Structure formats: C-alpha cells, structure tokens
Amino acid sequence: MKYTPLDIQRREFEKVFRGLEESEVRTFLHEIASEWEEVLAENQKLKEEILDSRERLRQYQEQDRIFRETLLQAQRTREDVLDGANREKDLLIREAQFKGEELVREAQQHVVELEVQLRNLKMERTRFLREMESLMERTRRHMQEEAPDMYMPAAPTLNLESLDLSALDEPPTPSRRPLQND
Numbered sequence: 001m002k003y004t005p006l007d008i009q010r011r012e013f014e015k016v017f018r019g020l021e022e023s024e025v026r027t028f029l030h031e032i033a034s035e036w037e038e039v040l041a042e043n044q045k046l047k048e049e050i051l052d053s054r055e056r057l058r059q060y061q062e063q064d065r066i067f068r069e070t071l072l073q074a075q076r077t078r079e080d081v082l083d084g085a086n087r088e089k090d091l092l093i094r095e096a097q098f099k100g101e102e103l104v105r106e107a108q109q110h111v112v113e114l115e116v117q118l119r120n121l122k123m124e125r126t127r128f129l130r131e132m133e134s135l136m137e138r139t140r141r142h143m144q145e146e147a148p149d150m151y152m153p154a155a156p157t158l159n160l161e162s163l164d165l166s167a168l169d170e171p172p173t174p175s176r177r178p179l180q181n182d
Contacts, residue, residue: 005033005040 008029015022 003036005037008033008036 011029013019013025
C-alpha cells in the first residue's frame with residue numbers, strides 16, 4: 001500500500017488515556033510527510049531520468065544497429081567491388097593471353113610464309129643461275145663451233161668457269177665506302 005504525504009499528514013490515531021503527546025506526533029508526521037514528499041519527488045525525478053536514459057539507450061542502440069548495418073553493407077560492397085575487379089582482371093588477363101597467343105600464331109605463320117618465299121626465291125635464283133650457266137655454255141660452244149678462230153674465249157669468260165657460284169647464295173655484305181673530304 002502506498003502512502004502519499006497527504007495520507008501521512010491526515011492520519012488520525014485513536015486517543016487513549018495516557019497516550020502520546022498529540023502535538024509531537026503531529027510534528028513528527030509533518031516531518032515524515034515532508035521527507036516522504038522529497039523522496040517521492042526524487043523518486044519521480046529518478047524515474048524520469050531512467051526513462052530518459054532508456055530512450056537515449058534505445059536511440060544509441062538504434063544508431064549502433066544502423067552503424068553495424070552500414071558497416072556490413074560497406075563490407076559487402078567492398079567485397080563485391082573486389083570480386084568484380086578480380087573478375088575483370090582475370091578477364092583482361094585471359095583476353096591479353098588470347099591476343100598474345102594470336103599474335104604469336106600470326107607471327108609464326110608470317111615467318112613460315114617468309115621462309116617459303118625465301119626458299120622459292122632461292123630456288124628461282126638457283127634455276128636462273130643454272131639457266132645462265134647453260135646459256136653461257138651454249139653461247140660459248142656456239143661461238144667456238146661457228147667461228148673458233150675468230151671468237152677465242154676471253155680471259156674473263158675463262159675465269160667464269162672456275163668461279164665458285166655457291167657464294168652467290170649468301171646475302172651481300174655492305175661494303176664500307178671511304179669517307180670523302182670535301
């Protein structure tokens with residue numbers, strides 16, 4: 001049962017013979033009622049502070065929940081961005097490898113084509129040199145048969161027979177020209 005300060009002040013006691021001094025009891029009850037009033041006011045103030053603290057705690061908990069969700073979302077976003085970047089990196093690497101392999105294949109094919117062209121040119125040069133030798137030999141024979149006295153083989157023509165034609169298969173080396181002073 002709750003007593004209010006007013007209940008304490010209005011409390012009546014039975015009067016008995018040789019009882020207590022009524023004025024002292026009344027003074028004591030007024031003091032108690034006054035203190036009780038202070039206790040109740042402090043209690044009310046503390047209840048309000050508790051409610052205020054609970055409300056602030058609820059707000060802090062809500063903010064904490066929002067911060068945690070935001071942090072989790074930021075972490076998920078970071079992970080998604082990293083995953084996307086890693087996927088794109090892998091894709092770019094695969095694409096670069098594919099293009100690199102394609103370039104190597106094209107270069108190898110081009111090398112093969114150039115080798116074929118070089119082989120064909122060498123064969124054509126060899127055929128041309130043989131035909132030239134054959135033509136020179138026929139011309140020399142013709143000249144010797146038609147006019148052996150008149151057309152004696154010249155020294156340079158005789159020297160052609162002793163020439164080593166295999167050196168013609170190798171690419172020419174650039175010759176150095178002496179610098180001319182103006």
